[in-house]
Amino acid sequence: MEKLAVASTIVVCLILSLLFSNANAAKNGGSHNITRILAKNPDFSTFNHYLSATHLADEINRRRTITVLTVDNAGMSDLLSKHFNIYTLKNVLSLHVLADYFGAKKLHQISNRTTLVSSLFQATGAASGTAGYINITDIRGGIVGFGAEDNDGSLHSFYIKSVFEIPYVISVLQISHPLSSPDAEAPTSGPGLVNLTVIMAKQGCKGFADLLRPSKALPAFEHNVDGGLTVFCPTDDAVTSFLPKYKNLTDSEKESLLLYHGVPEYETLQMLRSHNGRMNTLATEGANKFDFSVKSKGEDVMLNTKIVTSNIVGTLIDQDPVVVYKIDEFLLPRELFKEAPAMVPAESPKPAKKKKKAASPEEAHSPDSADSPDSFSDNQKAADDDNGSTGSNNGFGFITLLVTVVMGFLLL
Structure with a gap:
């Protein structure tokens, strides 16, 4: 009974200490x-x-x-x-x-x-x-x-x-x-006229600027400059990769696609990180949603259209009420592109029952092996991701370990 009392006290104290530490970290880290x-x-x-x-x-x-x-x-x-x-x-x-x-x-x-x-x-x-x-x-x-x-x-x-x-x-x-x-x-006037295509062309988004400049979509971007505008500009590499598909679109589809890369509001990176929801675009009209989801992971911000996920990789200009971000993929709306079916991996054929023998090096490192390094790495990565978002799993695992140690102590 004396051992049980001591062990219980240790567990309670350590759990309370861990909870206080997590709460304090959340307070100072948020x-x-x-x-x-x-x-x-x-x-x-x-x-x-x-x-x-x-x-x-x-x-x-x-x-x-x-x-x-x-x-x-x-x-x-x-x-x-x-x-x-x-x-x-x-x-x-x-x-x-x-x-x-x-x-x-x-x-x-x-x-x-x-x-x-x-x-x-x-x-x-x-x-x-x-x-x-x-x-x-x-x-x-x-x-x-x-x-x-x-x-x-x-x-x-x-x-x-x-x-x-x-x-x-x-x-x-x-x-x-x-x-x-x-x-x-000293008297200060408002910000001067922002030339979007010039800014894009000078900072790694010339391809997108060349598509936008002659299009019917450009006036919509310019009209929103004074009231608030956020632009997601694909890099030149992203435009080059997508260009063959772009050429096959109708003029109306091209206009909608370009408008899809603009949001009629000024959205700082901090605002985007805290948004985590669906966002309308310049292409949104009535039943034509043309929206996408904004998601964040730490300092990183991702835009998900359900067809493609694009990451913000830089800022071309942030001059309230206009901000232009550089993204690594062309945004593809569901209204214009079909979602690719999810690929279901084929099951590996079950080997015939044979006499047990030592596993070969290839088998020992197979992804199907529950104890393989790759499997452990994947599981650890998933745990790290969860810890990065809430930190609760790490605390739970630590508490579990403590309880296990104390139970072992009691059995001695």
Whole structure:
């Protein structure tokens, strides 16, 4: 009985430790959402609203080492009273997003008590010189000041409190006043006209650009540029491989196929990774669905049409409200192409019953062997895939092992 009590205690403690470890890992390893973080505090509702309106929220969510300097509604009222257009306001708010992690503790551990940190305004290339850098200075007495580098070194905003932190991933800090910068506040016009076919031709998608340029599909792409557009552009190798089939399509089918590669919405990679569902395209109309599924595995994003699966392998341009991705396969809609029947492997003929003998090297490595290295590798790969998505199978296997060890201990 004493052995049983000790063993039971060990199992319970180890299981609880494992569950706590998994929960903590999930908490720190998951993606963050700045909109949800700020929504918990009504005092930041205006700042939160304009992060979404300028699409900075999407940029914040897809970065993994970042600090957001938020101001309350009163501070935002002062900023909005300057009547900046949405593009200038985006530049100003970009000063409040630092491309490094600064938690409350780190603010008071700055070397030499002062440092310069790049903001998103600097990272986007919109700032001139070092105008997008933010000066952080740990003033004596626990006061920390913030100021734009091109503002004569003036520290006119100060640290108030920490709002939210995931160590070394994201920190949200409240500061007393909005940061100002002559460079960021300079009048800014909207993004210039995006020439899709020129961008494609210069970055490895010339084949698709050559198909799109003379087609009736191009105006539909251009019409959606201002309102939001995502384009999936097959690589030149993918176009070359598919070209013989493309030439056999009617003009109407070619138009639908090209439109199938566009989505009338701006979809960042982070948004695509969290989508995991069906997505309509420029070709979608009434009963003609012309949709495909978006799936993700870690950082990878795949588009599945049920005819073919294509992977996003690069980004040609991401300039809100337009983004163009490079994919490794031509997307083939079910409305134009038939789904290939699933191939059922033929069963190996059963050998005649003979006297047992030692297995040959070929038989020992046969895929049909349950204990073969290939079989183990496949099973391990499947387990790794499952662990990558949830992590629960690994914990279950570990718990099973613990129980087995303890049962062995009890039988001694």
